[in-house]
Amino acid sequence: MPRFKFVVVASDLLSRDSLRRSLGAYESLFDCAGDFACSATVAGECREAAPDVIIFDLGARSTAELVALQELAANSDWALLVIANRAPDHVLEELVTRRRCGLFSRSNSLDALARATALVALGGSFFDGPLHELLLRRTGRAGEPALSQRERHVLQLVAEGYSTKEVADILQLSIKTVDNYRTSLMQKVGVHDVVRLTHYAIRAGLVQVS
Secondary structure, three states: OOOEEEEEEOOOHHHHHHHHHHHHOOOOOEEEEEEEOOOOOHHHHHHHHOOOEEEEEOOOOOHHHHHHHHHHHOOOOOEEEEEOOOOOHHHHHHHHHOOOEEEEOOOOOHHHHHHHHHHHHOOOEEEOHHHHHHHHHHOOOOOOOOOOHHHHHHHHHHHOOOOHHHHHHHHOOOHHHHHHHHHHHHHHHOOOOHHHHHHHHHHOOOOOOO
C-alpha cells in the first residue's frame, strides 16, 4: 500500500493544525510535509515541499483564498482536494476539468476525508453528487446510469488497475464488499468484465488516459 505526502493550505492556523493532525493519524497512509497559509508565496512553498496531494480548505472564500486556489490548481505536479461546502461557479468548472482533483463537503467524516485524499493522490477524482453531475454534463454522459459515490470510487480504482485487495485497503472496505460493488457496477452499466468496465470509466470521464 503506497504512502502519500500531503500538505495543508488554509487561511487560519486552527484549520491547518486540525487537518494536519487528523490525516497524520492515518500513519499507514500519509506523511505531512507541511502546512501553509493562503499567501502570495504558497505555490512556491508547495513546490519546495513536493507533496503528492494538497488539502486546500476553502473556508471564507476570500479573494486571497480563491487566488491561491487557482494558482495551485494550475500546477499539475500534485493532486488537489478542496474542502468546501460552496464555491464560485468558475472555480467549480476549473476543478471538474482538472486531473487528480476533488471537492470534499464538510458534512463528510474524517474516514471519508482519508479515502478521498488517497483517491485523488492515486490519480482519481472525488466530487459530491451535484459536482459529479456537472462532470457528466461536460463530458456528454448525462444519460449514464446513476452511480453512488462509493460505486464511482470503486470504479475509478478498478479502472486504474488496482486489485480487489488494494481497492479494499484504500477505501477501508472488506474484500467481499468491494466484490459486491464491482458486481453491482457491471450490472448497472451492462458489461461483464473488467476490461469493458475500464472502457466505460474512460468514456464517462472518471479515468483519463495519458
